[in-house]
Amino acid sequence: MKKILIQITALCLFLSLPVLFVTGCYNDSKEYLYPELSGDCDTTNVTFALSVKPITDGNCKSCHSGSSPSGGVNIENYTQTKALADDGRLVNVINATGGYPLMPQGAALPDCSIKTIEIWVAAGAPNN
Ligand code: HEC
Structure with a gap:
């Protein structure tokens, strides 16, 4: 029984990894596409x-x-x-x-x- 629980836990961790990856990539590309939204590109007061x-x-x-x-x-x-x-x-x-x-x-x-x-x-x- 204990062994099965460990296996299920491992499986869950394994399955959630791609989700974490995809979320990370999504945020990266949003900042890449809209740098003015990321806070790194301040274009409010260009001189x-x-x-x-x-x-x-x-x-x-x-x-x-x-x-x-x-x-x-x-x-x-x-x-x-x-x-x-x-x-x-x-x-x-x-x-x-x-x-x-x-x-x-x-x-x-x-x-x-x-x-x-x-x-x-x-x-x-x-x-x-
Ligand atoms: C490593 C050297 C170098 C750097 C750095 C450089 N240039 Fe040039 N630039 C050139 C050369 C060489 C030419 C002329 C040859 C050509 O047209 O490719 C040129 C031509 C130009 C022209 C004339 C284009 C035309 O056909 O009328 C403009 C305008 C210009 N550069 C603007 C810039 C701006 C703006 C930057 C910075 C964002 C810049 N250059 C950075 C080397 C450089």
């Missing part, structure tokens, strides 16, 4: 100085600064970034859309950074 510039400084400036920047494009200050926002290239390159090459080259920005830049551009790329 150039505090949101966008840190992204371009960290991911674009190494190639797009100085006297001979890659592609002849400088991304060092507001005026330069605003010009790229207005002609559509900024949003196009980070999404590899419109026939533009993906930037940064080879590996896209994290979803949250792309979203942040898109929100700033959609707001008219203000100098805030």
Whole structure:
């Protein structure tokens, strides 16, 4: 009798494992699909100085600064970034859309950074 109980307990544990897995994966993918819901991607107060510039400084400036920047494009200050926002290239390159090459080259920005830049551009790329 005792042996059967142990077997049943073991069986129950075994059967519940996949359920735990599936639940875990579901939560992960929800955060992946909607990062703004996870708390990790705060897009409520996007500004150039505090949101966008840190992204371009960290991911674009190494190639797009100085006297001979890659592609002849400088991304060092507001005026330069605003010009790229207005002609559509900024949003196009980070999404590899419109026939533009993906930037940064080879590996896209994290979803949250792309979203942040898109929100700033959609707001008219203000100098805030
Ligand atoms: C490792 C170097 C490197 C990094 C980092 C990089 N770029 Fe570039 N970028 C290039 C090169 C090289 C070109 C020109 C060649 C080409 O078009 O592929 C270019 C071209 C561009 C162009 C002009 C595209 C066109 O066809 O008019 C834009 C806009 C641009 N990059 C934006 C960005 C932005 C925004 C980032 C950061 C999110 C970034 N780049 C990061 C190397 C880089």
